[in-house]
Structures are given as structure tokens and as C-alpha cells.
Amino acid sequence: MSYFDQFSRLFADYDVVGAFWVNIQLTFWAAVFAFLIGAVVALMRISPVPSLRLLGGAYVHIVRNTPLTILMVMAVLALWTQMHITLSTDFKQNFFNFAVAMLSIYHAAFVCEAIRSGVNTVPLGQAEAARSIGLGFLPTARLIIFPQAIRGAITPLGNALIALTKNTTVAAAASVAEASVMMKKMIEFDSDVIFAIFMTFALGFVIIVIPVGLITTWASRKWAVKR
Amino acid sequence: MSTQNALFDAQGPRAKRLTRVFNIIGALVIAGIILLVLVRLERQDQLTWDRWAFLFTGDAWAHLFLPGLWGTLKAAFLAVVTSVVFGLVFGMGRLSPIGPIRWVCTVVVEFLRAVPVLIMMIFFWLWLGHTSLINPNHLPFFAVVLGLTLYNGSVIAELVRSGVHQLPKGQSEAGLSLGLSSGQVLRMIQLPQALVAMMPALLSQFVVILKDTALGYIITYGELLDAAKRLGAAHSMLQALIVAAMLFIVINALLTTLAQWLSRYLSHRVGVRAKV
Numbered sequence: 001m002s003y004f005d006q007f008s009r010l011f012a013d014y015d016v017v018g019a020f021w022v023n024i025q026l027t028f029w030a031a032v033f034a035f036l037i038g039a040v041v042a043l044m045r046i047s048p049v050p051s052l053r054l055l056g057g058a059y060v061h062i063v064r065n066t067p068l069t070i071l072m073v074m075a076v077l078a079l080w081t082q083m084h085i086t087l088s089t090d091f092k093q094n095f096f097n098f099a100v101a102m103l104s105i106y107h108a109a110f111v112c113e114a115i116r117s118g119v120n121t122v123p124l125g126q127a128e129a130a131r132s133i134g135l136g137f138l139p140t141a142r143l144i145i146f147p148q149a150i151r152g153a154i155t156p157l158g159n160a161l162i163a164l165t166k167n168t169t170v171a172a173a174a175s176v177a178e179a180s181v182m183m184k185k186m187i188e189f190d191s192d193v194i195f196a197i198f199m200t201f202a203l204g205f206v207i208i209v210i211p212v213g214l215i216t217t218w219a220s221r222k223w224a225v226k227r
Numbered sequence: 228m229s230t231q232n233a234l235f236d237a238q239g240p241r242a243k244r245l246t247r248v249f250n251i252i253g254a255l256v257i258a259g260i261i262l263l264v265l266v267r268l269e270r271q272d273q274l275t276w277d278r279w280a281f282l283f284t285g286d287a288w289a290h291l292f293l294p295g296l297w298g299t300l301k302a303a304f305l306a307v308v309t310s311v312v313f314g315l316v317f318g319m320g321r322l323s324p325i326g327p328i329r330w331v332c333t334v335v336v337e338f339l340r341a342v343p344v345l346i347m348m349i350f351f352w353l354w355l356g357h358t359s360l361i362n363p364n365h366l367p368f369f370a371v372v373l374g375l376t377l378y379n380g381s382v383i384a385e386l387v388r389s390g391v392h393q394l395p396k397g398q399s400e401a402g403l404s405l406g407l408s409s410g411q412v413l414r415m416i417q418l419p420q421a422l423v424a425m426m427p428a429l430l431s432q433f434v435v436i437l438k439d440t441a442l443g444y445i446i447t448y449g450e451l452l453d454a455a456k457r458l459g460a461a462h463s464m465l466q467a468l469i470v471a472a473m474l475f476i477v478i479n480a481l482l483t484t485l486a487q488w489l490s491r492y493l494s495h496r497v498g499v500r501a502k503v
Binding site: 044046047048049050051052054055061062064065066067068069070073074077078079081082083084119122123124126127131137140141145149166167169170172173179180183184187188191194198201202205206209210213 | 350
């Protein structure tokens with residue numbers, strides 16, 4: 001059987017695209033929530049308020065050093081089974097929501113560090129110059145600091161998005177039927193075409209991830225702040 | 228740590244008052260969150276002593292946590308060694324003056340960096356099972372190490388490449404003008420300096436390796452998470468998983484601290500800025 005026949009058989013027998021669609025949905029929702037949480041935590045960490053800095057710092061250090069797999073298992077076996085917390089009345093949607101929650105919590109720590117490193121790329125002189133022409137705190141932040149900080153954060157944020165996309169496969173540990181679960185099932189039933197199956201899923205991720213990387217590089221160059 | 232950054236200027240009396248107010252509000256919010264979690268745990272009867280007592284028995288540690296931790300550390304340690312070797316070989320390949328070697332290494336590294344580690348682990352686990360090259364009992368271990376090596380090895384290859392590119396151009400020019408070949412310049416002049424400069428980033432990558440060994444749980448490798456889950460199934464899941472997470476946090480925090488210390492120490496020693 002030629003390689004082409006193998007691939008076309010796999011796509012005819014299994015809903016490969018549907019499995020990847022789950023990963024894309026996980027990526028989208030987790031990216032939105034991770035960005036929101038990450039932005040709040042980043043603000044806490046750069047604020048001059050000691051208690052908020054402590055909270056933000058503790059969040060980042062705890063979450064960043066915990067394996068995502070433990071968070072996923074915790075969601076299903078501890079939060080749902082043991083603590084009776086549900087995120088949806090629908091059985092399958094509940095697992096999906098837990099996976100989104102855990103991906104968001106985990107990647108928020110990396111988003112926070114990306115935003116913080118973006119703010120750190122802004123030289124102190126920019127703020128001093130803004131003050132000296134009479135701008136107050138909010139105008140300085142809105143007009144001078146954030147436009148530069150966002151441009152400096154493009155590359156680390158893009159890297160966080162790529163990591164998130166690949167980590168959606170870990171949702172398998174929270175019983176979400178996504179690409180890696182589909183791959184395992186396909187290999188178990190059609191082990192004679194195991195390489196074609198692996199290449200299908202590997203290239204699927206390459207096709208999703210590499211454009212994100214290219215766009216990030218392009219955007220960070222286009223909007224780079226000349227200093 | 229200084230709070231000085233571009234966003235927040237040195238504070239006057241009014242800003243100091245505001246900070247104090249926000250500090251108290253922040254402290255109240257933290258206390259509120261902790262209280263809410265505790266109430267929630269208490270309602271589900273999770274705070275009674277017999278839900279925690281099993282964690283402090285010798286059996287739990289001798290038969291589950293410590294063997295699990297050993298499984299994690301064993302896979303992580305071997306993966307660190309093989310990833311560094313893989314990274315050096317492919318990093319040098321990407322810097323090779325010979326076109327085809329450079330292209331092949333670039334394609335391999337970019338491909339492996341884009342594929343999720345779990346996909347590789349599941350593939351190796353099932354594929355090695357079919358080839359029956361390896362004792363079935365050791366299958367998950369080899370699949371975990373192979374998956375971690377290929378992914379983290381390519382990340383390290385990128386570190387090697389960018390480390391060499393960040394060196395001052397004079398280093399390679401001086402080497403070439405002494406009559407060394409480009410291969411000798413890479414091996415004897417550039418790599419040793421690049422490796423020192425990339426040490427902190429390398430240590431941060433070891434944290435990633437250690438965390439990703441937990442993926443082995445999905446392919447039935449007997450590591451810390453697996454051990455905690457088995458202990459939790461017999462006693463109480465939440466508490467057992469918290470201990471496993473804490474063990475990971477402590478080890479990773481130590482590695483991160485070492486990386487930060489090394490980065491500060493090395494910034495005095497090398498020409499290029501060492502970054503974490």
C-alpha cells in the first residue's frame with residue numbers, strides 16, 4: 001500500500017480533523033483566559049504594593065514549578081470526584097472545561113512572565129521623560145509605557161502560545177478526547193500503519209505551530225522598538 | 228528587591244498612603260481566598276486528620292513516594308544527559324559550514340520542537356512494544372526518555388546555536404587568523420564560551436525535563452504522579468496529589484534558584500550576557 005493510500009484510509013476511517021479541532025478549541029479558550037489571568041498577575045507583580053507582589057510571586061512560583069499533568073489529574077480526581085466541583089452539567093463538557101481551566105491557570109504564569117519581561121524592556125528614561133513633560137501616572141502608562149511594553153512582549157507571548165498549543169495534548173490526562181487520545185486509539189487498531197499515523201499527528205502540530213512561530217517573529221520585527 | 232521600574236516612579240507621600248491602603252486591601256483579599264478554600268475543604272470533610280494521617284506513615288514513603296520520586300529522577304537524569312548530547316550534536320550541525328548537514332539538522336530540530344512531547348512518548352511506547360526490542364517492563368521508561376530527549380535535545384540545540392551567535396565576532400576571527408579551521412574554531416573557541424553562557428538557560432530546561440517526566444503517567448510509567456495516584460486511590464486523592472506537587476515544586480525551585488545564582492555569577496565572568 002502506498003503512503004498516499006495509507007493516509008487517505010486513515011482520514012476516511014477516523015475523524016482526525018475533529019480530534020485536532022478539540023485541541024484548537026482548547027488552545028483558543030485557554031489562551032483567552034490565560035491572558036486575562038496572566039495580565040492581572042503581571043500587574044500585581046510589578047505594582048509597588050507588597051501584599052499583591054507577594055500573591056503574584058507565589059502564584060507564579062507555585063504554578064510554574066508544578067507539572068501540568070498533575071494539575072489535570074487533580075482537576076478530575078480531586079476537584080471533581082472528591083470535592084464535587086463541576087464546571088458543566090454536561091458530562092463531556094465538564095472535562096473540557098476542567099482542561100481549559102487547568103491550561104489557563106498553568107499558562108497564566110508564563111503569560112505573566114512574558115508581560116513582565118515586556119515591561120522590563122522599557123527603559124526608565126521613557127517614564128522620566130513622560131513625567132518631565134507633565135504626564136500623570138495613567139497617561140504615562142497608557143501613552144508611553146504600554147505601547148512599548150506590548151511590543152517587547154510579542155516574542156515571549158508567542159512562545160507561550162506555542163507551548164500552550166502543544167500542551168493541549170496533556171488534556172488527555174483529564175479525559176478529554178483530543179489528538180493524542182485519537183492517535184493512541186488509531187495505533188491500537190491499525191498498528192500496521194503506525195508511522196503514517198504518527199506522521200499525521202506530528203505534521204498536524206507542525207502545521208499549527210510553525211505559522212504561529214513565523215507570525216510571532218514577523219510581528220516582533222515589524223513592531224520592534226528601535227533603541 | 229527594588230520596586231523601581233518604568234511604570235511606577237519613586238513615591239511621594241500621597242502615593243505612599245495609597246500603597247498602604249492597597250496593601251491592606253490585598254492582604255484582606257489573600258486572607259479571603261485562603262478562608263474560602265478552607266471553608267470549601269471543610270464542607271467536603273477534607274480537613275479531618277485521618278484524611279492526612281496516611282501521608283505521614285513510613286509505608287507511604289517507603290513503598291510509594293520514594294520509589295515514585297526515584298522513577299521521576301531516574302528518567303529526568305538520563306534524559307538530561309542524552310538531551311545535552313543530542314543538543315550538542317545537532318547544535319553543531321546547525322552551525323556546520325556544509326550546507327546539507329545544516330539543512331538536515333535544521334529540519335530535524337524545527338520538526339521536533341513543534342511536535343508535543345506526549346505525542347512522541349505515546350508513539351515510542353506503542354512502536355517499541357511492536358518491535359519487541361525491549362523488555363515490556365521497561366517500555367514506558369524508554370518511551371519517556373526518548374520523547375524527552377528528542378524534544379529537549381532540539382531546544383538545547385537552539386540554545387547552542389544562539390549561544391554561539393551571541394559571542395563577539397572577534398572571537399571566531401581571532402581563531403581563524405591563528406590558522407585554525409572553522410571546525411576547530413567552533414570546538415575550541417566558540418563552544419566552550421557559549422556553553423558557559425548558556426548554563427542558566429540549560430538549568431531552566433532541566434526544570435522543563437523534570438516536569439515533563441510527569442507525562443510518563445499517561446503511558447503507565449511508574450513515576451511520582453503515578454505513585455501519588457495509587458496512594459490516593461487507597462486513601463485520599465487530593466492530599467496525596469498535593470504532596471506530589473509539593474515535591475516537584477521544591478526540587479524545581481531549587482533548580483531555578485541555582486540557575487538564577489549561576490546567571491548572576493556568570494554575568495561577571497563571560498563576555499556575553501547569560502540569560503535565564
